[in-house]
Amino acid sequence: MSHPHISIIIPAFNESARIERTLERVLECVETSGWDAEVTVVDDGSTDDTVAIVHRWMERSNCLSLLRNPGNKGKGYSVRNGLLQATGDIVMFTDADLSAPIEEAARLFAAIDQGADVAIGSRWLDRDRQTRHQPLYRRFFGRCFNALTRMVMGLPFADTQCGFKAFRRSAAQVIFRLQRIERWGFDPEILFIARKLGYGVKEVPVTWGHDERSKMSYLKDGAKMLEEMAIIRSNSVAGRYDRDIAAMKDTSKMVTPPVHMHSSVRD
Template identity: 35%
Template sequence: MAAPEVTAIIPVFNDRQALERAIPESLVILSSITEHFEVIVAEDGSTDGSAEFVRGYEAKNPRVKLLHSDKRLGRGTALNRAIRQAQGSIVCYYDVDLATDMQHLSELIEKIRKGADVSTGSRLLPESDIHRTGGREIASRSYNFLVRCILGSRLFDHQCGFKAFNKQKILPLLPTIRSNHWFWDTELLVRAQRKGFVVTEFPVRWRAGKGTTVRLKDVFSMGSSILRLWWQIHVSED
């Protein structure tokens, strides 16, 4: 089998049910984009049978690979680990609930093929098509506004779980990322822009997954993470 051109990573924590749709749909969509691909399920200490489910797919299809952790590492650490082990020259990842329409996957990958170092879907561009509750919408727009103002990002949506990278360009950036959980996405995009990487953002169709809510402690965590990265970039790393 030829070396894969594309590695698709699906980060997973107790998402056994969502995997039943995510894996077969990934295989179908990726097959329409390239003959040479692999799917890595970055399973992060799940206790609901997610790992066992993926092992069943591994036995049937060599393109599906389980990257298991016995203990919870955090989403960011799990993604770092999977990117390092990816065989593809283009690495992408997306949320297991497939909240972003998978029909956008070809565009996400094509951006890298055409020279971008990072490509990312956006729920906050005028052309984006999204459905979510008012509370989440306000929190998301406020958060991304602060990232733009405080951290100097030129992007509009930093947390959309739908991104792709030129692996060779992104690997040296990974050791600089300190966040090991949800803020990883934002920190990577901010640091990539500061390094002068070509980062492209495009509108997507997105539907909120079930059971996702915004809590007061999440809002405080958002603000403190932004300020911590500002301090790291402008003070502690100078």
Template identity: 35%
Template sequence: MSVIVPAYNEAEKLPKTLKRFQEYLFQQAYSYEIIVVNDGARDNTADVVRNMERDIKNLRFIDRKKNMGKGYTVREGMLAAYGRIRLFADADNATDISHFDKMRPFFDKGFDAVICSRDPKDALGAKQAVAQAWWKRALGNMGNLYIQWMAVPGIWDTQCGFKAFRDYAAEKIFSATKINRWAFDVEVLALAKRFGYKIGIIPANWVNDPRSSVKFMAYFHTLWEVFKIRRLLNKLKI
């Protein structure tokens, strides 16, 4: 199994998250690797990860100096991974790594991808430990209706940063992605559906950091990228 962690200015959060990942994965019967991909961080993310390489088994570090966006960063990690199952998870561990326990039965049943959702309309029991600001909830709800109409019908939360794929699905999907920033999750799920992959959804217990760095305008950039995804899908010959 491969766990990919995109990192941009995450020096403060990574030590706790990587130790938690190691604690969980070390107890499993399968082999694993943890891949941290530096997205041109301006803080000392690189120093923190290199120091932890001595203590954490199978920790790999891709140290890119230029910021290219989360979509580019996850793609880079997914295509560099060796695992038969490849999971990407956010650096703050807002969706705890133990959620993978609920994903495994889906893979055992033949699913090609399994995602976490924070919306109970996707999976009963999904919840957010810390309520988001009202404007984030409002924009998120309106944005999701647009996303479903344009690209990913039937999924109410496309943006939760905890998604896993079989190796063949990860290779095919991420090799085809073009979106480098906020809406990459939408493109990934749209391609998974277009390629005919079977997608499972589990409920997230999302313990988010109220100091989130997502800015107001990021929502509008995401919607613009969704429009570009629709155009890319229209050009895709499958």
């Protein structure tokens, strides 16, 4: 794939402490790498200065835009909203903390160029690439959750939760229209759907450093993710994904992207 158009989606909720540095690094990488890219921040109902900061940066860069969810809907909703409205040949999302440096996106793009439909960053395939390790308790809960996803959902990946994933646009347009989980547990669901549809998923080791300001609570959010995993499994057993896939094949029932409010987009 020569010189693809790339869409980079950054979900953000109350990220005023980090979003400025993140945009600086992402936009600098786009320029120095020579990517033909659009960068979109999806604001998930922030109550701090996140939106104002993004607007300031939009004045500096024509490739930056902002989408605003209708309130706080969750990371899964934000990623879906951004990716379904993206125009790139390759679409990706990255966490706002850039725990995986944006330069590592080139490794995901290479995997897609080599034939993958979906490329997912992995913290565990090559642990030597971890520049700052998680606390022991986070590693323990993370590995337990991953073991459960393997067992319950049949996902063979070492790391389903890394917030650094890229897709061929054609694959993303199908996968994310079938997505039902809108908060933290959406990662296993989109991988489950991708495999169900027969898309090629490539796991790629990426450099990664833990950010101590991570907003995820392994007790509260981990319990919710386990509940959502059970919902995914239940949806599959009940045939809901199969029915949605059949409906998508009928263009008169094609699912539309999530509606966003107060969208601010560069012309």
